[in-house]
Amino acid sequence: MSMSAQKRVRGVTVFRPIIYGNSCVLLTEEERVGTDHTHRWTVGVRSAASQPYPNQHPNQQIGGADDLSYMIKKVTFKLYETYKNPLRSVEQPPFEVTETGWGEFDIIIKVFFAPESNEKPLTFNHHLKLHPWPVDPILYSQPTSTGEAVLAEEGQPPPPPPVLSPVHSWQYEEVVFTEPTEAFYATLLEHKPTPLPRTNRHPKLLTHPLSAGGNIGEFSQEMEAEEGRRLDKAKEKTLEQIEELRKQLVEYEVELQGMKKEVDEIQREQAAAAAA
Numbered sequence: 001m002s003m004s005a006q007k008r009v010r011g012v013t014v015f016r017p018i019i020y021g022n023s024c025v026l027l028t029e030e031e032r033v034g035t036d037h038t039h040r041w042t043v044g045v046r047s048a049a050s051q052p053y054p055n056q057h058p059n060q061q062i063g064g065a066d067d068l069s070y071m072i073k074k075v076t077f078k079l080y081e082t083y084k085n086p087l088r089s090v091e092q093p094p095f096e097v098t099e100t101g102w103g104e105f106d107i108i109i110k111v112f113f114a115p116e117s118n119e120k121p122l123t124f125n126h127h128l129k130l131h132p133w134p135v136d137p138i139l140y141s142q143p144t145s146t147g148e149a150v151l152a153e154e155g156q157p158p159p160p161p162p163v164l165s166p167v168h169s170w171q172y173e174e175v176v177f178t179e180p181t182e183a184f185y186a187t188l189l190e191h192k193p194t195p196l197p198r199t200n201r202h203p204k205l206l207t208h209p210l211s212a213g214g215n216i217g218e219f220s221q222e223m224e225a226e227e228g229r230r231l232d233k234a235k236e237k238t239l240e241q242i243e244e245l246r247k248q249l250v251e252y253e254v255e256l257q258g259m260k261k262e263v264d265e266i267q268r269e270q271a272a273a274a275a276a
Ligand code: SLL
Pocket: 080, 082, 083, 084, 100, 101, 102, 103, 104, 105
């Protein structure tokens, strides 16, 4: 019996973690001769789990443990218009583009899924990041296991200067396939994603921010748990604020009723005075 690319599997949802973004390194002195370009960057769409550290070029360090071609057919990257052939189409893994340049700009990334999935393409907008984020206390502080950021204390040594190279800027996403087609569901079941490592495996001295969020090294289960705790805290805080506002609203309502009564009273007195 052949599997249908039309018929969908009822009540089933499958998700796959992916990341998109870029890494970059500074060009060497020799590479900079005769060009105004300063960086070599790679923009891509990858699986969230990374290859075991080390061994890769810095532009390949983040993500990419799994070949995603079972679900992705093609990725297009729309580069700045001065680049030759700015709409780059990549139809084989790895789904990435490596270029050199001097400036940051927005790249539109469009992900096309396997034809049997019958899914519409997904579009992401990624700001190509070449320059490290400024080291301000918030970014310098790393979230701890309790999800609390630890700020540098006064009188402490200043934070280290930002590392100029490599720079990484990656965004974690979960692609959700709701009621996949029968054919695509079979493919998805055959390809389970590599689980994220429990913690960042990169050596402490080599850890680098993954994005502006303060996460370092590589995507890990610990990072996911911290994010969950941050969301729980935010939810709690929001509920507290709602409760506070509700109480205030009740107080104002009581005050308003009191004032209305007073106004009524005054009006009645005035009417009585006028009649007298
Ligand atoms: C900026 N609005 O001014 C941005 C534009 C464009 C970056 C950045 C080289 C392109 C090429 C390059 O890096 N362009 O050689 O075609 O910062």
